[in-house]
Amino acid sequence: MAATEAGRTAAVIVIGNEILSGRTVDANLPFLARELASLGIALREARIVPDEVAVIAEAVNACRTRYDYVFTTGGIGPTHDDVTAAAVARAFARPLVRHPEAERRLRAWYGEERINEARLKMADMPEGAALIDNPISTAPGFRIENVYVLAGIPGVARAMFEGLRGGLRGGPAITSRTLTVHAPEGEVAEALAALQRAFPDVEIGSYPFFRFERVGTNIVLRGREAARVAAAWAALVERVEALGFDFEAETGGGRG
């Protein structure tokens, strides 16, 4: 919708067989979705892909040409199923090379006793990659052009993202307001469609819920211009009152 297409955009690529097999529930996408929204960067798409070089490379190439930022999570550890660096190298048609500073950090962290070839593999990155600091467990992520390669372990992914945050350019923050209407979605649908026509620059989402056997609808207004969101909100309240439904304002962030 117009409201979130203005400004910067992003995609997230979650890499890992364990997510697709149902073994692990991904926590990185919800985190990145919230963080990007708070920066005014519109997350436009996410993909979850297996630990396979060709599939990851294809997803990276599909997303990096289309969005301002691409964030990947997972697949940068020391084992045979960690193939993200090789996949990103293939996507950019660059050789995979050992990054000297990454190697230095790994050798310092593990010491001569514990460093081995598997651990050094974590220093292999596409040529020209810039390191992303890992304050938790040292092994760095990396950035190449607009692609940011983060760890899969949620605590490490978060720490890496925190370090990047200051360097990411968003648009104006997205303003969000939620109205909870105690009426089924089907009875406010017409009013919402009319409101959407009147405010094409405000994204109007409608999320039905069944809570303690009460039926209702959370209506979420989102946009980059706070004044327009406020105007749409006032018009919405007026329409809902005219329909005679009870309603309450939420502070946003609730689940619909």
Place this chain on the structure above:
Amino acid sequence: MAATEAGRTAAVIVIGNEILSGRTVDANLPFLARELASLGIALREARIVPDEVAVIAEAVNACRTRYDYVFTTGGIGPTHDDVTAAAVARAFARPLVRHPEAERRLRAWYGEERINEARLKMADMPEGAALIDNPISTAPGFRIENVYVLAGIPGVARAMFEGLRGGLRGGPAITSRTLTVHAPEGEVAEALAALQRAFPDVEIGSYPFFRFERVGTNIVLRGREAARVAAAWAALVERVEALGFDFEAETGGGRG
């Protein structure tokens, strides 16, 4: 990997701005991932896309030609932001038409008092679609060729999937065994790579964890041939014992 590429494959497309904005944490993908695995259907990819006809249609077309099954969730309600049916119709280049049986069910459920044009919109589907029953709130999902269109509300999506389960053809169930090794991933990586070379038909995943300040690695073996998984398991235990690490067997399904 070979182990999960044999047999039937699937993709899941989660539709909804509320997931991408971080407002709602999706629960349908973890559910479908587990269910498909239990049916022996390999989930190969998932995409999360916004409520936009062109973007949804493109994702549906990318996935339906590539995988045996495609499941979508979300965007089939009565409001203006429910555009999944229109998007799937566009993907198949078919007109969107009112399904007579879906209309009949909606009219019976809501009654003449409460039926309205917004609610009848939930009977609009691509020409030739077959209904997917909704035992919770009546408004049906639909199937067209290999694309199954489910609701976004998790309880409804689950009920719809339960009804479909008997008609889905999987391969032999995937056998999964997990070994927890009390050693860092980087110290078992070499052994795992050798094991993967010896058992190319068994998918070997490695997931490090930090738990109560103990470092360890969950090693997950998955494959369609139980005997091969058992043989790989025995070889893995032998290698880990030779390395002198403590380990314990898990029943699987834990989080790595």
